[in-house]
Amino acid sequence: MNNIIVYLEIEEATVADVSLELLTKARSLANSLQCKLEAVAIGHQLDHVGAQVFPYGVDTLFVADDPRLAPYTSMPHTSVMVKLFKEEQPQIALMGATSIGRDLGPRVSSALFSGLTADCTALEIGDHEDKKEGKTYHNLLYQIRPAFGGNIVATIINPECRPQMATVREGVMKKEILDPNYKGKVKKLHVPDYVQESDFLIHVIERHMEKSKSNLKNAHIIIGGGYGMGSKDNFKMLYELADVLGGEVGASRAAVDAGFAEHDQQIGQTGVTVRPKLYIACGISGQIQHIAGMQESSIIIAINNDKNAPINHIADYVINANVEDVVPKMIRYYRQNSK
Amino acid sequence: MSLKIVVLAKQVPDTRNVGKDAMKADGTVNRAALAAIYNPEDLNALEQALRLKDRFPGSTVTIITMGPGRAAEIIRESLYRGADDGFLLTDRAFAGSDTLATSYALACAIRNLPHVDVILCGRQAIDGDTAQVGPQVAEKLGLPQITYAEEIVDVTNDTITVKRRLERGLETVQGKFPLLITVNGTAPACRPRHAKLVMKYHHAKTITEKQESNDDYMFMFSARPYLNITEWSVNDIKTDANWLGLKGSPTKVKAIENVVFQAKESKQLVGNDTEIDELMKELIANHTIG
Ligand SMILES: Cc1cc2nc3c(=O)[nH]c(=O)nc-3n(C[C@H](O)[C@H](O)[C@H](O)COP(=O)(O)OP(=O)(O)OC[C@H]3O[C@@H](n4cnc5c(N)ncnc54)[C@H](O)[C@@H]3O)c2cc1C
Ligand SMILES: Nc1ncnc2c1ncn2[C@@H]1O[C@H](COP(=O)(O)O)[C@@H](O)[C@H]1O
Numbered sequence: 001m002n003n004i005i006v007y008l009e010i011e012e013a014t015v016a017d018v019s020l021e022l023l024t025k026a027r028s029l030a031n032s033l034q035c036k037l038e039a040v041a042i043g044h045q046l047d048h049v050g051a052q053v054f055p056y057g058v059d060t061l062f063v064a065d066d067p068r069l070a071p072y073t074s075m076p077h078t079s080v081m082v083k084l085f086k087e088e089q090p091q092i093a094l095m096g097a098t099s100i101g102r103d104l105g106p107r108v109s110s111a112l113f114s115g116l117t118a119d120c121t122a123l124e125i126g127d128h129e130d131k132k133e134g135k136t137y138h139n140l141l142y143q144i145r146p147a148f149g150g151n152i153v154a155t156i157i158n159p160e161c162r163p164q165m166a167t168v169r170e171g172v173m174k175k176e177i178l179d180p181n182y183k184g185k186v187k188k189l190h191v192p193d194y195v196q197e198s199d200f201l202i203h204v205i206e207r208h209m210e211k212s213k214s215n216l217k218n219a220h221i222i223i224g225g226g227y228g229m230g231s232k233d234n235f236k237m238l239y240e241l242a243d244v245l246g247g248e249v250g251a252s253r254a255a256v257d258a259g260f261a262e263h264d265q266q267i268g269q270t271g272v273t274v275r276p277k278l279y280i281a282c283g284i285s286g287q288i289q290h291i292a293g294m295q296e297s298s299i300i301i302a303i304n305n306d307k308n309a310p311i312n313h314i315a316d317y318v319i320n321a322n323v324e325d326v327v328p329k330m331i332r333y334y335r336q337n338s339k
Numbered sequence: 340m341s342l343k344i345v346v347l348a349k350q351v352p353d354t355r356n357v358g359k360d361a362m363k364a365d366g367t368v369n370r371a372a373l374a375a376i377y378n379p380e381d382l383n384a385l386e387q388a389l390r391l392k393d394r395f396p397g398s399t400v401t402i403i404t405m406g407p408g409r410a411a412e413i414i415r416e417s418l419y420r421g422a423d424d425g426f427l428l429t430d431r432a433f434a435g436s437d438t439l440a441t442s443y444a445l446a447c448a449i450r451n452l453p454h455v456d457v458i459l460c461g462r463q464a465i466d467g468d469t470a471q472v473g474p475q476v477a478e479k480l481g482l483p484q485i486t487y488a489e490e491i492v493d494v495t496n497d498t499i500t501v502k503r504r505l506e507r508g509l510e511t512v513q514g515k516f517p518l519l520i521t522v523n524g525t526a527p528a529c530r531p532r533h534a535k536l537v538m539k540y541h542h543a544k545t546i547t548e549k550q551e552s553n554d555d556y557m558f559m560f561s562a563r564p565y566l567n568i569t570e571w572s573v574n575d576i577k578t579d580a581n582w583l584g585l586k587g588s589p590t591k592v593k594a595i596e597n598v599v600f601q602a603k604e605s606k607q608l609v610g611n612d613t614e615i616d617e618l619m620k621e622l623i624a625n626h627t628i629g
Binding site for chain 1: 355471
């Protein structure tokens, strides 16, 4: 009762990274609230889910296994979640801010009349004093998210309604195994008690899912390219630099929109969040929405021909020059001087 | 076959063009400094509605928007592009609504219509970026939903086939009317205004707008009923006040902060050979690279 529940996204018997990241965060929230961490797996052929999630500190895994529950469709998954939440009364429920979580979350929250905050970038526990009502609430979930195109950050709370629900994008939270031998238990749900025939109104007739091509989230070195690169062709020098340094190439939204880079390379508020050892920003001005996704990099080098580019404020090294001149020099030095 | 189509469209501040003057000194947003626009993905939804209407003559496209009086502009804009009529849901009782209270009010307005086959929404509104209202309206009405639609592939009798664009791929799904669909920005852009429709609907007004303007076109509104944009207040639709506005909103804003990034002490380089060599050497020496 009153635990934290994480909805697991499962594709081809593998739990998605975003769900493991949420489990990591939820485990630490559960520790500070001194409650249990629960996870729910809804789909088919879920025998291997337990082994994947217990190391993240899951105490109870609810499993709703039925061939009709995979692939994901909105209403049956909603029905399982709503009934389970009514039974378990979780205080917090988390989901990925993915095309599944953002389809499911609002439906569940509407059915339970519980608040939902989309795309949180931080989750914390804290108190709230409602001066007007003269009430103090303890241990609420602070749901922190950018608003107004990233220009402000808002802290949202749900004082009265439970569960407190939030979605978080992939890559925003860190994924960390708690204990490879952590012991949790599996509770199988009797699916016919949770869904009705009338939930199966939408049928998936075709699916083409791709594995993410870029490995930005796990890269130690990232070369970020912006609109200032000028062309897709000019991005080639970034791939070359990434190649010699053993890194990955990311991009700003302006570069993605211009077709210089692929969508899954986008870094920032509406892309992935990265925290590499080294981030080299090439021809990126450094608007708030981009910085939000890379400011935690250990070392930031900005290569920009504008002395006043905002990226320079958060950079450790500011190289005030043209990328076309600087990048080849870096490649040349490294080729000559590394073993 | 003809369809009764509803499009939910919202007027939003243009957050994509937030300039420095849009932020007040205390870190809050100066909404007045931002232009009010038609939420971009709602235009994609409108286009899908108009395509269904083209394909099934006799179909109608009805716009519902909830907002202040000036949101009537959204309905006029929709009429210029080919919608048939629209309702402006406006009342102080709706103020302070979060997505749940908004979807409750919109669902009540939809229930107030005699018959609806398909409801089209934008995927998300650019002021909140939540993408919650569509699915919540569907849940409140007990309808199935298809989110992230990019293309309506086929419609036969009571079955609709839709292609969805997800972050990692494509999915084609089939459902039956009635249902709710949210439309992605990757779907085709909305057709432009039609000059003849602009002329036809130029004077379309809500009752409040008519009262405010003292032009002498008043006779027109009874002669041309299509120029009346219906305003609905809480009293015109069946609602429970507990689910509206601030009271009906489980989420509260606790705090709002301006985004400031900690400026770092940085080394300034001009990028000559020696500097770059030194920099690379340092990065190799401290094991950042290599
Ligand atoms: C709701 C919302 C969400 C957003 N989400 C994201 C997001 O997730 N990620 C993101 O990146 N953006 C996002 N944006 C967009 C963001 O506001 C910026 O528009 C974008 O990051 C700018 O990209 P840029 O720096 O590449 O381009 P620009 O701002 O055009 O900057 C180009 C830079 O290149 C420099 N330059 C030009 N030529 C050269 C040269 N030869 N050598 C060196 N430097 C050169 C210029 O001085 C300039 O600083 C979002 C915006 C909104 C409204
Ligand atoms: N006030 C409103 N009036 C009409 N439609 C709305 C309103 N708010 C949201 N919507 C619809 O719901 C979609 C998602 O909005 P949001 O959940 O705010 O991102 C929008 O694209 C609109 O189609």
